[in-house]
Each structure stands twice: as C-alpha cells, then as structure tokens.
Amino acid sequence: xxxxxxxxxxxxxxxxxxxxxxxxxxxxxxxxxxxxxxxxxxxxxxxxxxxxxxxxxxxxxxxxxxxxxxxxxxxxxxxxxxxxxxxxxxxxxxxxxxxxxxxxxxxxxxxxxxxxxxxxxxxxxxxxxxxxxxxxxxxxxxxxxxxxxxxxxxxxxxxxxxxxxxxxxxxxxxxxxxxxxxxxxxxxxxxxxxxxxxxxxxxxxxxxxxxxxxxxxxxxxxxxxxxxxxxxxxxxxxxxxxxxxxxxxxxxxxxxxxxxxxxxxxxxxxxxxxxxxxxxxxxxxxxxxxxxxxxxxxxxxxxxxxxxxxxxxxxxxxxxxxxxxxxxxxxxxxxxxxxxxxxxxxxxxxxxxxxxxxxxxxxxxxxxxxxxxxxxxxxxxxxxxxxxxxxxxxx
Amino acid sequence: xxxxxxxxxxxxxxxxxxxxxxxxxxxxxxxxxxxxxxxxxxxxxxxxxxxxxxxxxxxxxxxxxxxxxxxxxxxxxxxxxxxxxxxxxxxxxxxxxxxxxxxxxxxxxxxxxxxxxxxxxxxxxxxxxxxxxxxxxxxxxxxxxxxxxxxxxxxxxxxxxxxxxxxxxxxxxxxxxxxxxxxxxxxxxxxxxxxxxxxxxxxxxxxxxxxxxxxxxxxxxxxxxxxxxxxxxxxxxxxxxxxxxxxxxxxxxxxxxxxxxxxxxxxxxxxxxxxxxxxxxxxxxxxxxxxxxxxxxxxxxxxxxxxxxxxxxxxxx
Numbered sequence: 001x002x003x004x005x006x007x008x009x010x011x012x013x014x015x016x017x018x019x020x021x022x023x024x025x026x027x028x029x030x031x032x033x034x035x036x037x038x039x040x041x042x043x044x045x046x047x048x049x050x051x052x053x054x055x056x057x058x059x060x061x062x063x064x065x066x067x068x069x070x071x072x073x074x075x076x077x078x079x080x081x082x083x084x085x086x087x088x089x090x091x092x093x094x095x096x097x098x099x100x101x102x103x104x105x106x107x108x109x110x111x112x113x114x115x116x117x118x119x120x121x122x123x124x125x126x127x128x129x130x131x132x133x134x135x136x137x138x139x140x141x142x143x144x145x146x147x148x149x150x151x152x153x154x155x156x157x158x159x160x161x162x163x164x165x166x167x168x169x170x171x172x173x174x175x176x177x178x179x180x181x182x183x184x185x186x187x188x189x190x191x192x193x194x195x196x197x198x199x200x201x202x203x204x205x206x207x208x209x210x211x212x213x214x215x216x217x218x219x220x221x222x223x224x225x226x227x228x229x230x231x232x233x234x235x236x237x238x239x240x241x242x243x244x245x246x247x248x249x250x251x252x253x254x255x256x257x258x259x260x261x262x263x264x265x266x267x268x269x270x271x272x273x274x275x276x277x278x279x280x281x282x283x284x285x286x287x288x289x290x291x292x293x294x295x296x297x298x299x300x301x302x303x304x305x306x307x308x309x310x311x312x313x314x315x316x317x318x319x320x321x322x323x324x325x326x327x328x329x330x331x332x333x334x335x336x337x338x339x340x341x342x343x344x345x346x347x348x349x350x351x352x353x354x355x356x357x358x359x360x361x362x363x364x365x366x367x368x369x370x371x372x373x374x375x376x377x378x379x380x381x382x383x384x385x386x387x388x389x390x391x392x393x394x395x
Numbered sequence: 396x397x398x399x400x401x402x403x404x405x406x407x408x409x410x411x412x413x414x415x416x417x418x419x420x421x422x423x424x425x426x427x428x429x430x431x432x433x434x435x436x437x438x439x440x441x442x443x444x445x446x447x448x449x450x451x452x453x454x455x456x457x458x459x460x461x462x463x464x465x466x467x468x469x470x471x472x473x474x475x476x477x478x479x480x481x482x483x484x485x486x487x488x489x490x491x492x493x494x495x496x497x498x499x500x501x502x503x504x505x506x507x508x509x510x511x512x513x514x515x516x517x518x519x520x521x522x523x524x525x526x527x528x529x530x531x532x533x534x535x536x537x538x539x540x541x542x543x544x545x546x547x548x549x550x551x552x553x554x555x556x557x558x559x560x561x562x563x564x565x566x567x568x569x570x571x572x573x574x575x576x577x578x579x580x581x582x583x584x585x586x587x588x589x590x591x592x593x594x595x596x597x598x599x600x601x602x603x604x605x606x607x608x609x610x611x612x613x614x615x616x617x618x619x620x621x622x623x624x625x626x627x628x629x630x631x632x633x634x635x636x637x638x639x640x641x642x643x644x645x646x647x648x649x650x651x652x653x654x655x656x657x658x659x660x661x662x663x664x665x666x667x668x669x670x671x672x673x674x675x676x677x678x679x680x681x682x683x684x685x686x687x688x689x690x691x692x693x694x695x696x697x698x699x700x701x702x703x704x705x706x707x708x709x710x711x712x
Contacts, residue, residue, distance in 0.1 A: 118455065120451070151486065151487050151488040151490065152488035153488075154485060154486060154487070154488040155486040155487060155488065159486040159487065161487040161490045161491050166451070166454050166455075166491070167483075167487075167491075169479070170478070171474055171478050171479070174447060174474055174475060174478060174479055176447070177443065177444045177445070177446070177447020177448050177450075177451065177475065178447050178448075178450055178451035178454065178475075178479055179451060180444075180447070180448050180451060181447060181448035181449060181450060181451020181452040181453075181454070181455070182451045182452065182454060182455040183451075184448055184451070184452050184457075185451070185452045185455035185456060185457045186455070188407070188433065188452070188457060189456075195455075207443070208441075208443040208444050208447060211439075211441035211443060211444025211445070212444050212447070212448070214439060214441065214444070215438065215439065215441065215444055215445065215448060218439070219436075371488070371489070372484050372485045372487075372488055372489040373484070373485055373523055373524055374484065374524070374526070374547075374548045375484050375489070375492035375494075375547040375548055376492070376546075376547040376548075377548070380626065382523070387664040395489065
C-alpha cells in the first residue's frame with residue numbers, strides 16, 4: 001500500500017507545475033492516508049540502584065507526540081548546526097557548547113514533566129533553552145550578542161533564562177546546589193512541582209554535588225539529579241576522571257537509574273518515573289542519561305584528539321536519536337518519510353529566518369551597559385573605564 | 396529577623412546551628428521554637444552546598460537568609476555568592492532577581508587566630524551586583540537586616556562577633572516593626588569641624604572614643620559611620636571633607652586594596668580633593684595574618700591610640 005502511494009505521489013509531483021502544488025499534492029495524499037494513532041514500543045530496561053522497580057519497559061507513542069518530538073529534536077539539531085556555522089563565520093564569539101547528538105535528552109526530559117516544573121543545567125544549554133519555551137530566534141540572537149537576544153545580549157551562550165528555566169550556568173557543578181534550592185522552594189510552596197537538576201559526567205566529581213545530594217536526601221527535596229553522561233568531560237574520558245563511572249550510583253543513599261539517553265522514549269519514561277517518585281514525597285532521585293555529543297566540548301575543540309572519528313561515526317549511524325525516532329515512526333505507520341521531510345523543510349526555514357534576524361539585529365545600545373545591576377532600585381550611576389565615563393543603571 | 400519572618404512567609408533562615416542550638420552566637424535564639432523546621436533550617440557543614448541551595452531558593456522566589464557561622468567560611472561558598480547570586484540579574488538582563496541575604500560575623504574576634512579573623516568588606520565590596528552592609532550598633536543591626544531582607548538583591552551583611560554582646564540604647568523610632576535603615580546611606584554619628592573620621596563596624600566605637608579624648612584637647616572630630624560598604628555613600632564623606640579639610644579612614648581589614656584605599660581614591664576624583672589640606676590617612680589592621688598571642692593580636696587591630704595618632708598626624712599636630 002505504501003509503495004503504491006509513494007509511486008502515485010511521485011507521478012503527481014512530477015506532473016505538478018509549481019512547487020507549492022507539489023507540496024499540496026503530497027500533503028493531500030498524506031492527509032488522505034490512514035496512519036496509526038499510536039504504537040507500542042519496547043524500551044530498554046534501566047539499570048537500577050536502590051530501587052525495586054524501574055520505569056516500564058514498554059510505552060505507547062502517539063502519532064501526535066511523535067511528530068512533535070521529531071520536530072523539536074530536528075529544530076534543536078538544526079539550531080546547533082547553524083550556531084556552528086555562525087561561529088565559524090565569527091558572528092558568534094566566545095564560548096559555544098553544542099548539544100547535537102543529545103537531543104533525546106532535552107526533548108525527552110521535557111516530555112516527562114510539566115511546564116510548571118523547573119529545570120536547571122550547565123553551559124551546554126541551548127537545547128534546554130528551546131525545550132523550556134524560548135524561540136530559536138531569541139536564542140540565536142543571544143548567541144550573536146544582539147538586543148533581540150533572550151538576555152538582550154548581556155548573557156551570551158551560557159546565560160539564557162526562561163520561565164522555570166534557571167539557565168545556563170558557567171561554573172561547573174555550581175548549578176547542582178542551585179537546583180536543590182529550587183527543589184527546596186518547590187517543597188516549601190507545596191505545589192507538587194519538581195526540579196530537574198542537570199550536570200555532566202565531568203561535573204559529577206565536584207564536591208558541591210555531594211553536598212547537594214546529602215541535603216536533598218536529608219530534607220527529602222523533590223530534586224531529580226540528572227547526570228548527562230556524554231563520555232567525555234572536555235578532553236578527559238570518564239575512565240580517566242572517575243574512580244567509579246557508575247554515575248547513577250554515585251548518589252549512594254539516593255536511588256538511581258541508568259537510562260539510554262539516545263532513545264527519547266526511554267528518557268521520557270524514566271523522567272515520568274523519577275518525577276512520580278519525587279511528587280510522592282520520597283525525596284530525591286538520580287538519573288544517568290547515557291548520551292553522546294557529536295561536536296567537541298566547545299567550538300574551540302575539534303573533538304578528535306581524545307576520541308576517534310570512527311567512534312563518532314559509529315554513534316551517528318547506530319544510535320542517532322532523531323534516526324531512532326524516525327525509524328520507529330515510519331516502520332510503525334505513525335508517519336511517512338515525506339511528511340517528516342516536510343517538517344525538515346519547515347524547520348530549516350525557521351532556523352534560516354532566525355539566523356537572518358540574529359545576524360541583522362543590532363547590538364544592544366551602549367547606554368544600556370550599566371543596566372540591571374540591581375533589581376527594583378531607583379536609577380543610579382555606574383562607573384565606566386575612567387571617572388568621567390558614567391553609565392546610567394536602571395533596574 | 397523575627398519581625399521579618401512574621402511579616403513575610405517567604406522569608407526563612409538556614410545555616411549551621413541556627414535552629415536547635417539557637418545560633419552559634421545566639422543571634423537566632425527562639426526563632427526555631429517559634430517558626431519550626433520549615434522556616435529555620437539547620438544545615439550540615441556544607442557551605443558551598445547550602446549557600447548554593449539558598450541562592451537557588453531565592454531564584455525560585457523565596458527570600459532566604461543564609462548564615463555563615465563566620466565569613467571566613469564563606470570563602471568555601473564564595474563562588475555561589477558572586478557567580479550565582481551577584482551577577483545573575485545582570486547576565487539575565489533583568490529576568491532573574493536573587494533576593495537573598497548572606498549574614499554572619501566578619502573580621503577579628505578575640506584570640507581566634509589567623510584563619511578565623513579575616514575581614515571580607517573589601518572582597519565583597521569589590522563586586523558589582525552585591526550590596527554590602529556593615530552595622531556598628533543595635534540600631535544599625537536592626538535597621539539594616541530588615542532593609543536587607545526586604546531588598547530584592549543579594550545583600551551581604553557583615554556583623555561583628557564582639558559587638559553582639561554590647562548593649563545600646565535603642566531610640567523610640569528604632570523600636571517600630573517597620574524601622575528600616577536605608578542601604579547606601581552613611582550616618583554622621585558625631586558632628587565636628589576639624590577632621591572627618593570615617594569608619595564601619597566595631598571601629599566606629601573606637602573612633603568615637605578617640606573623638607571624646609581629642610575633644611578635651613580642642614579637636615572636634617566628625618565621625619561618620621558608613622553603615623554601607625557598597626553602594627558607598629561617598630557624598631556624605633565628601634560633604635564632610637569639604638567642611639573639615641582633613642580625612643582619616645579607619646577599618647579592621649588589611650590595608651592593601653581596602654575600604655580606606657577606595658575612599659581615598661574616590662576623594663581624589665571628586666570635588667573634595669581641592670578642600671584637603673593634607674593627604675588622607677588610613678588606619679587599618681596590620682598587614683599580617685592575625686597572630687594569636689594577646690600582645691600581638693592587640694597590635695594587629697586599630698586601637699584608639701592609633702586612631703588618635705593618625706588624626707593628629709593628619710592635622711599636623
């Protein structure tokens with residue numbers, strides 16, 4: 001049936017005069033085709049630490065959700081690749097840590113929580129900034145340091161904020177106690193909200209993380225500690241950095257699970273499981289997401305001096321998160337290759353428009369250099385490079 | 396703190412021994428009994444961790460008071476104070492305020508030696524995004540802590556252990572539940588005509604003692620209590636210097652890159668410079684890690700005699 005439809009669509013496309021008509025034609029064909037509403041998938045069992053049971057090993061993916069996840073992951077992927085391009089053109093400067101390869105983490109985590117829950121992460125944050133609700137436009141414009149950026153150009157790559165998203169933090173590990181504090185506020189306010197507190201395999205060896213584990217467990221804070229293990233802390237592989245690479249066990253007295261971070265359904269189910277644990281008042285829980293970054297640590301790191309191109313290629317061909325979702329959806333009648341390609345076209349356009357804006361938007365006005373020192377205060381003067389240069393500071 | 400805890404349920408206190416022990420220096424005595432575990436929280440010995448937790452709670456909309464048993468231990472947590480608290484409102488272009496108070500005893504005590512005697516006024520005063528206050532007497536302490544708690548910005552309150560035990564008459568106005576001392580405004584504790592003496596925290600008392608002694612010799616000192624380190628009220632100091640033509644600064648901290656150094660630099664840049672009849676003089680702690688033996692410790696902090704000597708030098712007497 002599918003082959004026949006594909007053949008018919010090819011004929012129609014070939015016959016069409018205008019590209020719009022072709023699109024319409026294929027869309028008409030697609031709309032008239034019956035997709036499955038949903039499909040059930042088996043997902044990998046998670047390794048468990050101090051847990052009797054883990055997340056379910058099967059899950060249902062609806063067509064609607066699948067298309068949404070696909071679009072989001074593709075948007076993050078394309079956005080990061082565009083950032084790579086802009087950086088090489090020197091339109092983005094300074095630090096730029098890309099997360100292509102890790103899309104199942106940011107999209108899967110968001111799928112497992114509510115918008116009223118909270119999330120904090122470190123500096124590899126562009127994907128989360130998007131999944132937490134900001135537009136590609138304001139993210140790219142922040143990377144290029146323009147006034148249309150989500151932080152008006154004041155923050156840059158590592159300091160983007162949104163509602164219930166606390167950045168974007170530059171100091172490795174510092175975001176983890178912050179996340180436990182946000183969880184404390186969740187418990188204090190009594191609204192059953194949870195805080196997802198992310199850190200990498202490199203940060204996992206920071207002492208302040210263990211301080212946060214201790215207090216979160218003592219006070220039963222609704223904090224989901226999440227180690228995004230992409231196997232390398234900058235140029236140091238996990239084997240060279242950690243005496244124990246079982247990051248999901250490093251919380252010791254905190255129950256943990258190790259999750260396939262390349263499978264968005266696995267991430268989603270694990271997140272729902274973890275959130276339920278916290279909302280039930282059982283205290284913190286730890287998730288290790290095993291994932292991979294295609295880029296180096298940052299744009300200054302080619303990423304091949306400490307790992308082989310073969311390794312990168314192997315992950316791309318066998319475990320790419322977008323590919324895994326695509327295969328599942330197409331093979332189970334949840335979507336067609338054509339319609340996913342259409343989404344690609346729309347995503348590319350969105351990214352292109354955003355990049356245009358991010359390149360053309362002017363830099364913040366110099367007069368605003370002194371703004372936002374203090375909140376809720378009357379205006380005052382801020383000193384510039386010498387005593388005669390003064391900037392006005394308003395809240 | 397009691398009044399502010401009662402007034403706003405988002406306010407809470409955390410730190411080592413603040414709850415069941417009633418506070419290492421009894422500052423929070425009775426609060427845990429009155430407000431319970433939710434609002435008065437004993438922490439493990441994890442400064443970096445609990446300071447970060449406090450900052451996170453502030454980001455999420457609560458109004459924490461984070462106590463450091465002394466500010467010496469804040470060095471463990473200083474990244475959270477500066478990078479997570481002070482800079483965030485600016486980095487987020489005004490999206491993310493951090494309404495937190497960091498408080499505790501600062502500076503020299505008595506016989507506690509080098510690792511427990513450092514003054515952090517210059518270190519915290521250096522950083523944009525922070526407010527830094529330094530009370531001397533009871534009125535200062537009460538009014539400043541209330542202002543700090545109500546302020547939507549990160550405020551560092553540098554208290555003084557030796558001053559905890561000193562009693563002051565609290566004026567009628569200061570007894571009100573809404574009595575506030577504004578942050579960023581210095582107070583002239585004693586008006587004078589011959590010389591401006593500027594100080595903060597415990598040394599303010601020493602300056603007033605010196606002023607009393609010198610008054611008998613016909614020298615009238617104008618003693619200014621800074622109350623706030625950042626944002627500094629340089630205008631009050633300038634107006635005073637323009638009147639007296641002489642300046643002595645007094646602080647407990649080390650001399651290099653200190654509060655007095657900043658005041659001197661700013662006086663040079665402003666209108667008061669042309670009114671100086673002599674260079675500004677600084678009285679500070681000795682430029683050494685604090686020694687233990689009493690004779691050494693006594694001579695490592697500014698004493699009344701050192702202030703008198705400096706005033707006379709400035710006046711060329």
